[in-house]
Amino acid sequence: MSVVNVDQQHQAVLPHVRIQPAKGLLELDLASLWQYRELIHILVWRDVTVRYKQTLLGVAWAMFQPVATMLIFTVVFSVMGKIPSDGFPYPVFLYAGLLPWFYISQALSRGGTSLVGEAPLISKVYFPRLILPLSATIAPLVDLFLAFIAFLGLMAWFGVVPTWRILLLPLFAGLGALITLAAGLWVSALYVRYRDVGHILPMFIQLWMFVSPILYPVSKVPEAWRAIYSLNPVVSVVEGFRWALIPGFQVDFSMALPSLGIVFVVFVGGLIYFRSMERTFADVI
Amino acid sequence: MSTIAIRAEGVSKHYRLGAAVQHNTLRDQVMHRLKALTRWGSAGPESDPSFWAVKDVSFEVKQGEVLGIIGHNGAGKSTLLKILSRITQPTKGTVDIYGRVSSLLEVGTGFHSELTGRENIFLNAAMLGMRRDEVRRKFDEIVAFSGVEDFIDTPVKRYSSGMYVRLAFAVAAHLEPEILIVDEVLAVGDASFQQRCLGKMEEVSRSGRTVLIVSHNMGIIEGLCERAILLEKGRVAKIGKTQSVVEGYADAIRSQASMAIGDRPDRVGLGEILLTEIDLLDKDRHSVAAAITGRDVIIRMRYRCAEGKEFRNCRVSISVNGRKGQDLFVLSTDIVDPTPLTLRGEGYVDFIVPELPLTGGAYFFQSYIEANGHAQDWIKNVAPFSVLDADYYGTGNLCPPGWEANGVLVRYGWESSDKRQGNTVPFSARQG
Numbered sequence: 001m002s003v004v005n006v007d008q009q010h011q012a013v014l015p016h017v018r019i020q021p022a023k024g025l026l027e028l029d030l031a032s033l034w035q036y037r038e039l040i041h042i043l044v045w046r047d048v049t050v051r052y053k054q055t056l057l058g059v060a061w062a063m064f065q066p067v068a069t070m071l072i073f074t075v076v077f078s079v080m081g082k083i084p085s086d087g088f089p090y091p092v093f094l095y096a097g098l099l100p101w102f103y104i105s106q107a108l109s110r111g112g113t114s115l116v117g118e119a120p121l122i123s124k125v126y127f128p129r130l131i132l133p134l135s136a137t138i139a140p141l142v143d144l145f146l147a148f149i150a151f152l153g154l155m156a157w158f159g160v161v162p163t164w165r166i167l168l169l170p171l172f173a174g175l176g177a178l179i180t181l182a183a184g185l186w187v188s189a190l191y192v193r194y195r196d197v198g199h200i201l202p203m204f205i206q207l208w209m210f211v212s213p214i215l216y217p218v219s220k221v222p223e224a225w226r227a228i229y230s231l232n233p234v235v236s237v238v239e240g241f242r243w244a245l246i247p248g249f250q251v252d253f254s255m256a257l258p259s260l261g262i263v264f265v266v267f268v269g270g271l272i273y274f275r276s277m278e279r280t281f282a283d284v285i
Numbered sequence: 286m287s288t289i290a291i292r293a294e295g296v297s298k299h300y301r302l303g304a305a306v307q308h309n310t311l312r313d314q315v316m317h318r319l320k321a322l323t324r325w326g327s328a329g330p331e332s333d334p335s336f337w338a339v340k341d342v343s344f345e346v347k348q349g350e351v352l353g354i355i356g357h358n359g360a361g362k363s364t365l366l367k368i369l370s371r372i373t374q375p376t377k378g379t380v381d382i383y384g385r386v387s388s389l390l391e392v393g394t395g396f397h398s399e400l401t402g403r404e405n406i407f408l409n410a411a412m413l414g415m416r417r418d419e420v421r422r423k424f425d426e427i428v429a430f431s432g433v434e435d436f437i438d439t440p441v442k443r444y445s446s447g448m449y450v451r452l453a454f455a456v457a458a459h460l461e462p463e464i465l466i467v468d469e470v471l472a473v474g475d476a477s478f479q480q481r482c483l484g485k486m487e488e489v490s491r492s493g494r495t496v497l498i499v500s501h502n503m504g505i506i507e508g509l510c511e512r513a514i515l516l517e518k519g520r521v522a523k524i525g526k527t528q529s530v531v532e533g534y535a536d537a538i539r540s541q542a543s544m545a546i547g548d549r550p551d552r553v554g555l556g557e558i559l560l561t562e563i564d565l566l567d568k569d570r571h572s573v574a575a576a577i578t579g580r581d582v583i584i585r586m587r588y589r590c591a592e593g594k595e596f597r598n599c600r601v602s603i604s605v606n607g608r609k610g611q612d613l614f615v616l617s618t619d620i621v622d623p624t625p626l627t628l629r630g631e632g633y634v635d636f637i638v639p640e641l642p643l644t645g646g647a648y649f650f651q652s653y654i655e656a657n658g659h660a661q662d663w664i665k666n667v668a669p670f671s672v673l674d675a676d677y678y679g680t681g682n683l684c685p686p687g688w689e690a691n692g693v694l695v696r697y698g699w700e701s702s703d704k705r706q707g708n709t710v711p712f713s714a715r716q717g
Binding site (some may be wrong): 014015016017018019020022031039042046049050053054069079120121122123124126127279280282283 | 300367368369370371373374375376377378379380381382383384385386388390391394395400401404407408412413414416417430440463497636
């Protein structure tokens with residue numbers, strides 16, 4: 001009896017952790033993420049810093065890349081390919097779609113490889129593994145912000161004045177981040193087990209770009225296909241960005257609802273799958 | 286009554302070798318499933334190679350106690366530490382931990398080569414669970430301890446390996462958890478830095494914190510720990526006062542070393558090339574039971590390669606370890622002759638050591654064979670090595686007691702500014 005009492009006594013003073021084989025349905029334990037918030041913060045900071053270390057242009061690369069891509073795509077798809085843009089200047093139309101897409105593709109390829117890329121960490125130190133795909137998803141938001149600044153310059157060039165809708169932009173950026181994280185949870189955990197993912201992921205990202213309205217307007221998609229087309233949640237994000245940034249841009253948001261359901265299911269499923277695989281990461285990686 | 290810091294009960298960890306190692310791609314996985322299907326009902330359950338890395342380990346550590354964990358390679362020490370540090374989960378059993386834990390399974394966890402020393406201090410400290418304000422408070426102390434003040438804003442990729450390790454250990458040394466778990470990280474840095482680290486460890490243990498240390502260095506274990514655990518094949522073989530546990534370990538080494546080398550289970554590596562025997566020869570290539578101080582000796586390492594295979598770019602090495610597990614010196618084929626070594630079939634490599642520079646006593650060999658950068662066969666404490674004392678310097682004089690330096694001798698001479706005194710450097714005279 002006295003032993004139990006002693007236990008209870010210092011349980012009150014010192015944090016108690018019980019290590020045992022996980023069984024049954026796993027608790028998601030999101031509280032531990034809060035405890036490790038400083039680590040998330042510092043990993044995000046590291047990712048941003050390291051990316052532009054020892055480069056001449058530094059963070060200007062975050063602006064240069066989308067601007068250069070925009071110029072090239074405008075020449076290829078608008079000038080040569082005559083792809084319409086619903087009556088808006090094609091560079092503005094394109095860049096408003098490239099903004100979220102650059103973020104999503106970057107965050108997904110970094111998030112997807114975040115576990116395998118940090119294998120030495122995983123086998124040498126404990127922290128909630130969720131932190132790795134999470135911080136890899138957050139870090140490119142900084143690049144997104146810088147690319148957005150460049151977009152303001154582009155709008156000024158074309159004399160486009162933003163409306164109050166621009167204030168809702170963070171909402172769509174948040175949806176983009178959620179989509180990316182949902183996919184990143186699956187991809188990163190699968191990558192630990194199957195190295196095939198390293199080969200599939202770049203192809204998958206490329207394919208995803210073509211089934212999203214980045215280069216062309218949704219109006220180019222045949223009416224009959226549009227319901228299925230809109231199940232791709234990136235459609236909502238890209239359309240949302242254009243709606244928020246380009247005055248007069250029309251979007252039928254009712255089409256987005258089913259895709260939100262999909263994001264939710266993929267995200268929750270991803271959390272559960274990630275948590276159940278997490279136990280074996282250190283053994284398999 | 287002292288309180289418990291760690292209580293482990295029946296902790297076990299099972300590894301399935303096949304599943305973890307061989308099916309890392311989808312194709313492998315599919316093939317594996319297909320094979321399993323075709324075998325259905327015929328051969329019975331597949332014999333998947335699996336083993337218990339840790340089995341039924343139970344112990345308690347009281348608050349403020351310093352506990353050593355010793356054992357051979359593959360005895361389960363690292364797995365046990367990984368379970369205690371929550372890096373991997375046990376298959377069975379429970380561990381209760383009371384207090385904040387920091388575990389140091391390597392120094393410099395998470396160091397990024399592009400970041401500066403200053404930035405890496407913050408990064409590494411966050412990985413090890415130190416709060417940011419705590420790091421800020423101790424920052425100057427950490428930098429001073431590391432001795433890299435002048436380079437603190439230089440990316441660590443420009444550091445020498447010594448500076449890197451010193452900075453990394455400095456961060457670790459300033460952790461203030463209630464429980465510290467350390468895996469052999471002391472085996473880094475130069476001697477004076479190691480001394481400082483040991484001092485820090487003693488300070489930590491005296492400050493009432495609980496420490497768990499894994500080490501091969503019996504000197505460190507004996508110096509720091511009151512109690513120790515000896516692990517053998519994943520089980521607790523002995524637990525109790527450090528001295529008696531260390532003696533148990535020495536006995537285990539002796540009994541294991543008498544086993545034929547080819548059959549030894551305590552080896553690490555791919556195993557396509559295996560060490561089968563170590564022989565001692567004198568300079569006329571006659572087998573001898575013991576070497577003699579100051580005489581030429583040949584260490585013959587016999588190997589056997591997997592049939593029909595040829596291995597290029599091989600390296601065969603042997604190191605001589607002292608009684609307490611320290612490396613005394615290393616002989617390696619690539620160091621003295623960089624031409625690539627190719628191994629096939631069976632054969633041997635002879636290391637010829639002129640004028641063996643060791644005093645009389647008991648030593649151990651550690652062997653290592655690699656091919657193309659992959660470890661093929663690594664055995665710690667592969668065989669005992671006895672040396673009979675003889676007059677190394679030809680003067681009849683011995684080292685003063687306490688100055689034996691783990692048994693290593695160096696050929697030297699000395700001269701004085703007064704040229705009438707001193708002897709001449711003896712190498713050239715004695716060679717030939």
